[in-house]
Amino acid sequence: MRVFVAMVSHETNTFSTIPTDRGQFEARDLRYGGEILEAYRGTGTCLGGMLAVAAQRDLTLVPSVAASASPAGRVSKDIYQEVKDRLLDDLGQAGALDGVLLDLHGAMVPEGLEDGEGDLLAAVRSVVGPDLPVVVTLDLHANVTTTMARHATLLHGYKTYPHVDMAERGQEAATRLVDVVEGRLQPTVALRQPPLLPPLAGQLTARGPMRRLYDLATEMEKRPGVISVSIFAGFPLADIHDAGLSVYVATHADQALAGACADQLVETGWKHHHEFVHRALPVGEAVAHALATAGEGRPVVLADIADNTGGGAAGDTTEVLREVLRVGARGTTVACLWDPHAVQTCLRAGVGATVTLPVGGKIDPRHGAPVTVTGRVRTLSDGRFLHKGPMFRGLEGRLGPTVVLDVDDVKIILISHRWQTLDPEMIRFVGIDPLAERLLVVKSTIHYRAAFEPLAHAIVEVDAPGLSSSNLARFDFTRVRRPIFPLDDL
Numbered sequence: 001m002r003v004f005v006a007m008v009s010h011e012t013n014t015f016s017t018i019p020t021d022r023g024q025f026e027a028r029d030l031r032y033g034g035e036i037l038e039a040y041r042g043t044g045t046c047l048g049g050m051l052a053v054a055a056q057r058d059l060t061l062v063p064s065v066a067a068s069a070s071p072a073g074r075v076s077k078d079i080y081q082e083v084k085d086r087l088l089d090d091l092g093q094a095g096a097l098d099g100v101l102l103d104l105h106g107a108m109v110p111e112g113l114e115d116g117e118g119d120l121l122a123a124v125r126s127v128v129g130p131d132l133p134v135v136v137t138l139d140l141h142a143n144v145t146t147t148m149a150r151h152a153t154l155l156h157g158y159k160t161y162p163h164v165d166m167a168e169r170g171q172e173a174a175t176r177l178v179d180v181v182e183g184r185l186q187p188t189v190a191l192r193q194p195p196l197l198p199p200l201a202g203q204l205t206a207r208g209p210m211r212r213l214y215d216l217a218t219e220m221e222k223r224p225g226v227i228s229v230s231i232f233a234g235f236p237l238a239d240i241h242d243a244g245l246s247v248y249v250a251t252h253a254d255q256a257l258a259g260a261c262a263d264q265l266v267e268t269g270w271k272h273h274h275e276f277v278h279r280a281l282p283v284g285e286a287v288a289h290a291l292a293t294a295g296e297g298r299p300v301v302l303a304d305i306a307d308n309t310g311g312g313a314a315g316d317t318t319e320v321l322r323e324v325l326r327v328g329a330r331g332t333t334v335a336c337l338w339d340p341h342a343v344q345t346c347l348r349a350g351v352g353a354t355v356t357l358p359v360g361g362k363i364d365p366r367h368g369a370p371v372t373v374t375g376r377v378r379t380l381s382d383g384r385f386l387h388k389g390p391m392f393r394g395l396e397g398r399l400g401p402t403v404v405l406d407v408d409d410v411k412i413i414l415i416s417h418r419w420q421t422l423d424p425e426m427i428r429f430v431g432i433d434p435l436a437e438r439l440l441v442v443k444s445t446i447h448y449r450a451a452f453e454p455l456a457h458a459i460v461e462v463d464a465p466g467l468s469s470s471n472l473a474r475f476d477f478t479r480v481r482r483p484i485f486p487l488d489d490l
Ligand SMILES: [Zn+2]
Pocket: 139, 140, 141, 163
């Protein structure tokens, strides 16, 4: 069986002023052909899962492109077109294929388009024709559109946030593709888009409304004829018509069953829609509470949920850092602050040097100004580390030139490439033992929980300014369909 495989992944925060250009993809991932297989084999990613099944089932893979960039503003026209053209060219030249496996995100907004994945899937469909199975994995944050659902044979959304099931979803997608190719499954699907725009911090799947929905979905998946159920929480900060929660049910040759399951899930979700609203503590209160809670042996994790680069925020806001310095919170690590300029200043000064410089706050003045600090350059690094997981386990992380600046025992990890603090390795690899700290400031909304909850004494969420804020009243939405909760009081 010959299967075409590609990955195109971007979560676009349309409120971000950082363009996602070619350089942003090069900094994360832009690979072609066989190199993809080498990079992703054995990793905790969708591609990793697809490759594992391909090896077990003896599929012949035709690898095309793997392109991903850190979440930020709209994907520039040039790089989107380049990746799309390459993928379509490869597809056209692939020869006889039995199926297509795509690892996509679902919230990509290229310049001049709203629905990046819909555009890509429509183009793929136009090359392969109406009958070739095209099976796709999507992030839980996908803003799923009818165009995506129409052109894909099956969509498989992550079922967890933090996303710890990416490899599993990749395996599932590849297995189902084989089932479709070999004639055991004839997918019929239903998509529903209730008027719900859940903020990121209200989307965790360990408890709350998403847990309730996934418990019901798990029960449904046991019913005869149900292939899979995906509840997409959606990505609220891509301000497009179709942003928000969606329900996608795939059944075997039973359209009515798919529709009935989808309707039941929507009804259940809507019954509890007020539970999606999330509240965190203001900065001063959060830092005071974290310090009052801090003990010996295990750190308190202070989650700067609004400055999550994984949600398209800059990763350089300073309000929490400013407060931590103001109260003199020794034994603190701030992981991480994106400031390539400050990194260069520290590199020039060298290890052991004392420097005075402004850090952070350089991208977006609405979310806080730089903080001028005087500190000692503690360590320098090339920023390469290996994710230990659960997320991205085995995948290399590239933070670019990285510096630890020690300001009266507040250790600021300054990085050159934006990346969410989702793995304690991002602290360990620069020589800091996270367990020896009293306070860890992490810039992440939910993903940090997968690896930091087990080592944290307590977790405190901060409502600081930032482009991944779960306080949606901070944003000026213009494109998303209205009315929609919680922007409108439904
Ligand atoms: Zn996601």
